[in-house]
Each structure stands twice: as C-alpha cells, then as structure tokens.
Amino acid sequence: MNFITICENVVKLMVKYWDKFLLTGLGYTLSLAAITVFFGAILGSLIALLRMSKVAPFRWIAAAYTEIIRGTPMLLQLYLFYFGLPMLIPILNKQQFACVAIALVCNSAAYVSEIIRSGIQAVDLGQTEAARSLGLSQKQTMLSVVLPQAVKNILPALGNEFIMITKDTSLASTFFIGDLMTQCLLIKGATYLTIEPLLIIGIIYFIVTFVLSKVVSAYERRLRRGDIR
Amino acid sequence: MKGGCVVATYDKLIQVKNLKKYYNGDKIKALDGVSVDINKGDVMVIIGPSGGGKSTFLRSLNLLEKPTEGSIIFEGVDITKKKDENGKKLDIDLHRQKMGMVFQHFNLFPHMTILQNMTLAPMKVKGMSQQEAEAKALELLDRVGLKDRADAYPIQLSGGQKQRVAIVRALAMEPDVMLFDEPTSALDPEMVGEVLDVMKELAKDGMTMVVVTHEMGFAREVGSRILFMADGQLVEEGSPDQIFNHPQSPRLQDFLSKVL
Numbered sequence: 001m002n003f004i005t006i007c008e009n010v011v012k013l014m015v016k017y018w019d020k021f022l023l024t025g026l027g028y029t030l031s032l033a034a035i036t037v038f039f040g041a042i043l044g045s046l047i048a049l050l051r052m053s054k055v056a057p058f059r060w061i062a063a064a065y066t067e068i069i070r071g072t073p074m075l076l077q078l079y080l081f082y083f084g085l086p087m088l089i090p091i092l093n094k095q096q097f098a099c100v101a102i103a104l105v106c107n108s109a110a111y112v113s114e115i116i117r118s119g120i121q122a123v124d125l126g127q128t129e130a131a132r133s134l135g136l137s138q139k140q141t142m143l144s145v146v147l148p149q150a151v152k153n154i155l156p157a158l159g160n161e162f163i164m165i166t167k168d169t170s171l172a173s174t175f176f177i178g179d180l181m182t183q184c185l186l187i188k189g190a191t192y193l194t195i196e197p198l199l200i201i202g203i204i205y206f207i208v209t210f211v212l213s214k215v216v217s218a219y220e221r222r223l224r225r226g227d228i229r
Numbered sequence: 230m231k232g233g234c235v236v237a238t239y240d241k242l243i244q245v246k247n248l249k250k251y252y253n254g255d256k257i258k259a260l261d262g263v264s265v266d267i268n269k270g271d272v273m274v275i276i277g278p279s280g281g282g283k284s285t286f287l288r289s290l291n292l293l294e295k296p297t298e299g300s301i302i303f304e305g306v307d308i309t310k311k312k313d314e315n316g317k318k319l320d321i322d323l324h325r326q327k328m329g330m331v332f333q334h335f336n337l338f339p340h341m342t343i344l345q346n347m348t349l350a351p352m353k354v355k356g357m358s359q360q361e362a363e364a365k366a367l368e369l370l371d372r373v374g375l376k377d378r379a380d381a382y383p384i385q386l387s388g389g390q391k392q393r394v395a396i397v398r399a400l401a402m403e404p405d406v407m408l409f410d411e412p413t414s415a416l417d418p419e420m421v422g423e424v425l426d427v428m429k430e431l432a433k434d435g436m437t438m439v440v441v442t443h444e445m446g447f448a449r450e451v452g453s454r455i456l457f458m459a460d461g462q463l464v465e466e467g468s469p470d471q472i473f474n475h476p477q478s479p480r481l482q483d484f485l486s487k488v489l
Contacts, residue, residue, distance in 0.1 A: 124336075126332060126334055126336040127336060127338065129293050129330075129332070129336065130330075130332060130336035130337075130338070130395075131338075131349075131350075132293070132322075132325060133291055133293065133325055133328070133329070133330035133399075134325070134326070134329075134349070134350035134354065134398070134399065134402060135322050135323070135325045135326030135350055135354040135402060136322070136349075136350060136353060136354060137322050140353050140354070144349060144353065145338055145349075148340050149338075149339065149340055
C-alpha cells in the first residue's frame, strides 16, 4: 500500500463519515473536555483552598488527594471510576459518559489545584506584607491584592490544562463513550482500514489543540499588556 | 479626626520590652533581648552591620515578624498578646493602620494605578468615599511632586518615584508612626537624594519615624536618636554626636571605621 492510496482513502473516509468524525466524535471530545475543565476548576479551587488552610488536617486531606491522583495512572482511575462508581451510586449504572466525566473531573481537579496554589504562592510575599501593613485584613489582602495578580499566573496554565484534557479524553474511548477515538475504532471495524481513520483523528486533534494554544497565548499577551511598556 | 474630645496621649508611643526572635528553635537568635522606648516625635535611626537584627526589629514592631518573646506596647496596648486586658480579641489590623511602613523593594501593587494604590486602604479599611480618598491622595502626591503621575502604573515609574509613592501611600492612612526598612537600598545612587528629601521633610513636620538605613549622612543629619544594633542586641544608643563622634563600644568603633 503506498502513500497515494492512503491519501485517497483518507479523503474517501472523510467524505463518507464526516458527520461521525466532526459532529459526534469532536462533539463528545470537546464537551467532555469542557465539562472536565469547568468542574475540575471548581473542585480544584476547593482543594487549593484546603491545601492552604490554617487547619492542618484539611491540608493533609488535600495533599493526600493530590498526591494519590498524580501518582496513579489515569487509565487506572478511569477503570476504577467506571466499575466502582455504579456500585457506590446505583443511579450511575449504565451511565458510561457520566462515570468517565466524573473520573476526568477528579483527575483534573488535582492538577488544577496545584496550578491555583502555585499561582497564588508565586505572588511576591512583599505584596501581602505591604497590604497588611496598610491595615488590610487577610481576606481583603487576598481579594484586592493577591488574587488579581495570581489570575495572571493561573489563567494561561488553566488554558494549557484544557488542551491536555482534550487529548486525555481519548483514553475514555476504552469505554466507547462516543468521542473521536471511539469513532476511529468504530470506523476501523466497519471498513477494515487502520491507518486512515487514525490519521484523520490525529489531524483533527492537532487542529483543535493548535487553535486552542494560539487562543491561550493571545489571551496571555493581553493579560500581560499592563505589565510591559 | 480627634474631634475635640480628650484623647489619651502617650509620650512613649512604642515601648519594646526584652524582644526576642529565634529561628530554628533557638539556634539562630535574630533578636536577643532588645528593650527601647520610642517617643512621640522621635526620628530613631537604626544602624549596624547586615544580619545584626535591624530589619527583624523593625518588622517586629508591626508584627510582620512574630516575636518569640517579649512585648511591644503600642499606644498603651500590648500588641504581642492575643487578647487585650478586657479579654477582647486583639485586632492587629487596627494597630497596623496607625503604623505606616515603607519597604526596601517598594511593594507597590503592580495591577493598580498610583491613585488606586493610594486609595485602596483608605477606602477598604477606613471606609472613606472614593472622592474623599482621591482628593487626599492627590494632595499627598502633589507634596512629593508626582501629582501628574496619578494615572500611571508602578512599572512606568523610576525607583525613586516608586519609593516616594510608597511613602505617601503609607501616609494616606494618617499613621502615628512611620517605619522605614532600608528605603534607599534598592535605588540607583542618583535617586537616593529625592527619597531622603521626602523623609527629611516628614521629620521636620514632626512625624515619629523609625528608620533602618545604611545612609550615615541621613542618620547624622536627621536622626534625633541613633541605635546601633549588632548580633541581635542593642549595643549602643545616643544622639548623633555621641554615636558618630564619641563611640564607646569597640563593636561600634569597628563598624564606624569601616563605613565612614
């Protein structure tokens, strides 16, 4: 099989199955990524708050959570959630998409909490000292002085996390939840073509993440506009 | 603000008693039993070798450093205690308002304009209206010749300008004492003068000041009392004449021979 045939097949497949790739597949992939980042950011913020809490046990819980999630393979976590969650919560029985989404959210939250924590801690301690010496309370200092500066560190990293998650959703195809990778497997089964569907979704993944990373860096430049003159 | 009613006055604005600050258990003694009274109107200049405890002492005064032992009595209240004598929880923010602080690295808020830097605390902490706070800020900026930079961001200012803004930002809270932590050490040499001039002006207006500095000329000219600190201890104290022309302790004589 030569290069020309592969190209022909790619075009043929794209024409025949474009809706499977671009509507169903990309739709599932992007919505799974969006759900993951949105709820991951909320859960991640809570964990970051716990991590920086004055109460030691809260810090331990948050640290343990982050370490366990980061120290185990994502595929293992997906399996555990996929088979474990319906046993704990019967309503999630046969709800593959929900189980996978919850697993991804829990995974992402650990990484997001580290992004938020390091973003806050990267703000110069002198800023806090200056605010406190002016009589601002700890809460006022956090809201008016530290967080507005931390956001500049956090948002670009959060954008990169979204890109990572978009790619990581391909692992969810293990459970045939309909994302791009699942479509690839289905079309491979229907056409007996292996390389071509892989090439197609590879191109789609690349275009999506490339565009996203350009958006993130444009946004980053806009955030920094106030700093550089 | 004093509104005609009787306000208790304290000749001794800050009394520091046997202040100690240890790190690593008691391995490093940054402050090892310092006692001193700071009176209203004093311009107290603290000199001494690096690592001698000058900055730690200054930062302890408004509890940016938590002392290991000893007490700091500010306007009659021991601020190192968690509760006051009536058993009420001590609100350190309330006392910090009355102690302005100027840092070596300015610590202006980079995401705010100069005007916003100056109005933040008066509005948030004192509940001033925006117009009131801005009017006051502009008046203070005018005093240091920076009124036309009110809408600039800190990044657009030179080091000397930033430090002048930092000084008036602290003044906007109408503090009873101003603490200066090496205010000219991070400046280019040609900008030191403009900052020292503002400080001299402030001293002339009768502001109580505690200044940690390596500027011996300023200490001699403006200081009303000089403290020499080394190895976490207050080694010698006196008028500029006593300290610079008739130093008693060998430690101070040695220090002066190196810096003068």
